[in-house]
Amino acid sequence: MINHSLILIEISCFQFRAIKKKWGFFFPNVNNLRMKSEQQQQQSWIFSPTFVFFFTALLLFGSIASLYAWLVFTPFVRTPFVTPSLGCQQDNEGSWSIGVFYGTSPFSLLPIEDRNVWKNQSAAWPLANPMITCASASEVGYPSNFVADPFLYIQIYMLPESNEKGELRLYRTVSFPLQWKLEKVLLKKPLVDSFLVKYGTKYWIFGSDHSSFGAIKNGRLEIWYSDSPLGPWKPHKKNPIYNTERSFGARNGGRPFVYDGSLYRVGQDCGETYGKQIRIFKVEILTEQEYKEIEVPSGFKKSYKGRNAWNGVRYHHLDVQQLSPGQWIAVMDGDRVPSGDPVDRFTIGCASVFAVAVLILLLGVLTGAVKCFIPLNWCPHNLRKRSDALLAWERPNTLSSKLRQFSFRLNRVHSFLRVWIKPNTFTGKIGVVLMCNGVTYIYGGNGAQEPYVLNGHYSQFTMLTMTYEARLWNLKMYVKHYSRCSSVKEIVVVWNKGKAPKPSEFDSAVPVRIRVEKLNSLNNRFNIDPLIKTRAVLELDDDIMMTCNDIERGFKVWREHPDRIVGFYPRLVAGPPLKYRAEKYARKRKGYNMILTGAAFMDMNLAFGRYWSEEAKVGRRVVDKFFNCEDVLLNYLYANASSSATVEYVKPAWAIDTSKFSSAAISRNTDMHYQKRTECLSKFEELYGSLSNRKSTFNQRNDGWDV
Numbered sequence: 001m002i003n004h005s006l007i008l009i010e011i012s013c014f015q016f017r018a019i020k021k022k023w024g025f026f027f028p029n030v031n032n033l034r035m036k037s038e039q040q041q042q043q044s045w046i047f048s049p050t051f052v053f054f055f056t057a058l059l060l061f062g063s064i065a066s067l068y069a070w071l072v073f074t075p076f077v078r079t080p081f082v083t084p085s086l087g088c089q090q091d092n093e094g095s096w097s098i099g100v101f102y103g104t105s106p107f108s109l110l111p112i113e114d115r116n117v118w119k120n121q122s123a124a125w126p127l128a129n130p131m132i133t134c135a136s137a138s139e140v141g142y143p144s145n146f147v148a149d150p151f152l153y154i155q156i157y158m159l160p161e162s163n164e165k166g167e168l169r170l171y172r173t174v175s176f177p178l179q180w181k182l183e184k185v186l187l188k189k190p191l192v193d194s195f196l197v198k199y200g201t202k203y204w205i206f207g208s209d210h211s212s213f214g215a216i217k218n219g220r221l222e223i224w225y226s227d228s229p230l231g232p233w234k235p236h237k238k239n240p241i242y243n244t245e246r247s248f249g250a251r252n253g254g255r256p257f258v259y260d261g262s263l264y265r266v267g268q269d270c271g272e273t274y275g276k277q278i279r280i281f282k283v284e285i286l287t288e289q290e291y292k293e294i295e296v297p298s299g300f301k302k303s304y305k306g307r308n309a310w311n312g313v314r315y316h317h318l319d320v321q322q323l324s325p326g327q328w329i330a331v332m333d334g335d336r337v338p339s340g341d342p343v344d345r346f347t348i349g350c351a352s353v354f355a356v357a358v359l360i361l362l363l364g365v366l367t368g369a370v371k372c373f374i375p376l377n378w379c380p381h382n383l384r385k386r387s388d389a390l391l392a393w394e395r396p397n398t399l400s401s402k403l404r405q406f407s408f409r410l411n412r413v414h415s416f417l418r419v420w421i422k423p424n425t426f427t428g429k430i431g432v433v434l435m436c437n438g439v440t441y442i443y444g445g446n447g448a449q450e451p452y453v454l455n456g457h458y459s460q461f462t463m464l465t466m467t468y469e470a471r472l473w474n475l476k477m478y479v480k481h482y483s484r485c486s487s488v489k490e491i492v493v494v495w496n497k498g499k500a501p502k503p504s505e506f507d508s509a510v511p512v513r514i515r516v517e518k519l520n521s522l523n524n525r526f527n528i529d530p531l532i533k534t535r536a537v538l539e540l541d542d543d544i545m546m547t548c549n550d551i552e553r554g555f556k557v558w559r560e561h562p563d564r565i566v567g568f569y570p571r572l573v574a575g576p577p578l579k580y581r582a583e584k585y586a587r588k589r590k591g592y593n594m595i596l597t598g599a600a601f602m603d604m605n606l607a608f609g610r611y612w613s614e615e616a617k618v619g620r621r622v623v624d625k626f627f628n629c630e631d632v633l634l635n636y637l638y639a640n641a642s643s644s645a646t647v648e649y650v651k652p653a654w655a656i657d658t659s660k661f662s663s664a665a666i667s668r669n670t671d672m673h674y675q676k677r678t679e680c681l682s683k684f685e686e687l688y689g690s691l692s693n694r695k696s697t698f699n700q701r702n703d704g705w706d707v
Helices: 004-010 013-022 030-043 049-072 341-372 388-394 398-420 426-443 469-482 522-526 548-560 583-588 604-611 614-626 630-641 670-688
Strands: 097-103 168-175 179-187 192-199 202-208 220-226 257-259 262-269 277-286 291-296 318-322 328-334 461-467 488-495 512-516 536-540 544-546 565-567 599-603 647-649 655-657
Touching (some): 179 202, 469 544, 548 565, 599 604, 604 614, 604 630, 614 670
Parallel strands (some): 565 647
Antiparallel strands (some): 202 220, 257 262, 262 277
């Protein structure tokens, strides 16, 4: 007995007509079967193998990518600006900001954070760049999106960018900074980044006309001269001075300056992206007929933090002036993303997602082709009444014979191919990678971990960790990761035991200082260190890995309350019986009264001073006895010194305990560790009082950072 349905599935569409003609007596109702098949396919097309494969695979890959994005990328939560309706407006030109620099010369300029500028004791300082952002420019009455091209002013005239008007305009202030009067149109040319300077006996204008015939954008420079700043202006004999590769620095990058009697021009290197960096040129010859300049080192060191630095990707404008005491001050703009970054990320992300869809569709079609060489719904007899014109083509010939043989071979291997395209195979992994890549580019942002502003200012902190020789591998990973965080100024390693490494052994974007201790004691964590130049210290164990964004959020919360211990691991000390318990206990009772200082921000002078006070002497002995509980002691000392809240919790998006991957964990035996800390609690309560009445509740912040 022949199974008709099995034959219909296994044979190819081309073979079906030939078999029907030769063995028609076996199929007395073929036409009826075909009509029913057509109706069933029309009614249930959505359940076809190709469509089901396509839909299921897309759903699977999308789910994996969504889970990946949820785990890897922290939710983008930002504190609203003072004026939420104004401030920043996103655009395709990045996030330009302005920083302030000081130095003894134009070639020894250092950022303001290196001057350790302290404003007061009520918030975290020193101040750090950038000093002006799009959020700072909210008082103008409308949102800004390009806070760049800064100038320091002495006499107040302005040459605004008026290339769209096709002319260079000079304005004079009427009421600074909002009222200006047009003094004169200097040139009827659409110049960009122009400056006017007096050098020798004449006045000079440097600018770029990108609309000129044959002009290379960002690679052109022209000069004009006059006996008066109001003109008339004549073109330099060798115009254009430059019309070359855009990375050369032909386009101006700010106002020129005079140092030691020489004139210096600032140019933009726009090679990799618009405004990649500045280049400084010393003008050696400037006459009506000749011009010559040579490049000199700018003195600026590029940040190793990359996109996490406010000017880590590009800086294209510098204005430097000498103050009356002889010191030099400068303002420079910077950005953490390249030009056109939002469009590029969206385009690449969509292309990756589209590639997944195409891959799934092609594999689905391939499955159908393997199943029946050509999908059944592509066969002419399924679309409309079959034409007899195809009969001649279907008659046996060399081509059709080879085609049938190939079809049979495909039919034999279709099961193998179905296994080959499963998600856990090579092709499936390609789909997952492409989908995750698309989600990364679209949802993951530009890769820059931005710091959080407080009261219009940024600051920096010092990271401090305590470790020993057996954990060196862990420390190297720790330093490489956290040194790239935006607000980290320095990493101090408290070395308790073994041969200390050299700072040069670490891949770090900030200075690393190894502080070798004489005794192996946990009390060393809070040793007073006069070399630390920041008020804020982040005590973070070297086996805790979390995102820079989590670190920056904790830093902002601490700056709101610098008299508190602000950290990422809450505990609730309560009884009876008085017992040390994990975070789960605190959450079950909806509150906490202790923050583990192994991952917490604190005021260096306040915390370290209390820890080494005479009052804490007995407590420090307990720490040495148990080789434990130094963080518990500091919490008791804070609570004993104040009647208000002394701890605050910030929830990290995720945190990994890397000590689980080695045998060098400080507290490997959890039961013994908790038992020691329970004994410490009893001792500290006798010495410094109870924490039971100091309970803080979760989810008290408007930003949801303490959920």
